[in-house]
Amino acid sequence: MDYTTNYAAAKHLVAVDCIVFGFDNEDLKILLVRRPIEPQKGDWSLMGGFVQQGESLDDASKRVLYTLTGLTDVYLEQLYTFGDVHRDPVDRVISVAYYALIKINDYDREIVRRNGAQWFKVSNYPRLIFDHDQMVQTAISKLRRKCRTQPIGFELLPEKFTIPQLQSLYEAILMQPLDKRNFRKKILSMNLLDKLDEKDKENSKKGAYLYRFNREKYETLTSNGFSFEI
């Protein structure tokens, strides 16, 4: 910041809003809440909260996410800051949007229920308050771009997952079908997955082998110039 203008300093309300993504082996979803106060009480919205004195933006986003899901230590990244003067029709509020990638069954269902939260497909979710729809679209774009060059998709899957599960995750994010043989070839050729001796039999009669993402391998390869690419 700087003091090089002739303008007097002005203080602002600053909020964080969280786009929480999950994947249910079928669709990419976002977690929405019903706004508990006026104006627009009861309308669907992102989960948010004001940044406190002595609280960093990252800490505020973690707090908001914890309040909603009971989760800590999840993938959480700053997305964009929305600062139009009238984005909130009542007060002028600058909002820093964050997006989180969570394993959809890991959150505390009780806390979520208490918050009136609900999962919606990103392909079909209700009208949101203010500019929250723009936030969601920005987040989807970013996720779609980023998942191609960074191994962040795994944040949306359980620890152990199958190749077809991983493929359908990518298909849901990218909104396009992928070739089974080519997908498997590519992902396995990167040598980032450890094949386990277990099979998942929930989704097929034959059963599919489970794999685990090996972050250490990823970091070793990356430091040697490797770059992830789907």
Add this chain to the structure above:
Amino acid sequence: MDYTTNYAAAKHLVAVDCIVFGFDNEDLKILLVRRPIEPQKGDWSLMGGFVQQGESLDDASKRVLYTLTGLTDVYLEQLYTFGDVHRDPVDRVISVAYYALIKINDYDREIVRRNGAQWFKVSNYPRLIFDHDQMVQTAISKLRRKCRTQPIGFELLPEKFTIPQLQSLYEAILMQPLDKRNFRKKILSMNLLDKLDEKDKENSKKGAYLYRFNREKYETLTSNGFSFEI
């Protein structure tokens, strides 16, 4: 934003800081100013200013850039919001960083001189106040990533430019030499440049043909599924 927490609202100083990039046919550069007030008066810093009541973030960044360079209508994009509590040792200030790409000879030299501004190579610039160094590094990373998939490099070149000029811009941003034949082949194969009948003779005896980026062609191609890639 939301009111769903038990915390009382707190207001914050919000600033914008601008990383201004230029290219002098040789090096990628940033424009820095000397901080005019205490603390750390006289130290090098990014140009910044506080966000006013009734002023959007985008407008604030445009104002700061205009104050520094006299320019309007330049490429200006939000980068990241820096919100650590003690990033400014005196006051708690949340800063939204923007980066600008300008044609290095287009700015008003008088205004720049009055601001005590100076261009520095991104490969060698002085220590900056607060977390401004982190801002610059974040901006360079973003530029390096983005210039490969979006035609933003042209913002740093004059209206008319030669292929070797364009190549040395990319070499400066990416910090790696590129093959002349392959570069020319690739860029021309995209059909985004109009070849002019003029030559630039400043930089060589033979002279190099001038080209112009054709934004309409780019948009047509893009809407047909084309994607820019260096």
Add this chain to the structure above:
DNA sequence: GTCAGATATTGTCGAAATTACAATTATTTG
């Protein structure tokens, strides 16, 4: 006016990556 110097411009070939495409395997259930 000729030569040296400097940069612009052009093409080919082998390697690597990408794409398209279909049969077989393993298991469960009726």
Add this chain to the structure above:
DNA sequence: CAAATAATTGTAATTTCGACAATATCTGAC
């Protein structure tokens, strides 16, 4: 044991990428 379901595997054609060097054009010096 037949049918149904999803997982798993390979190959060939195409395209893209990367490496690599000779020629063209102009200026300025002599």
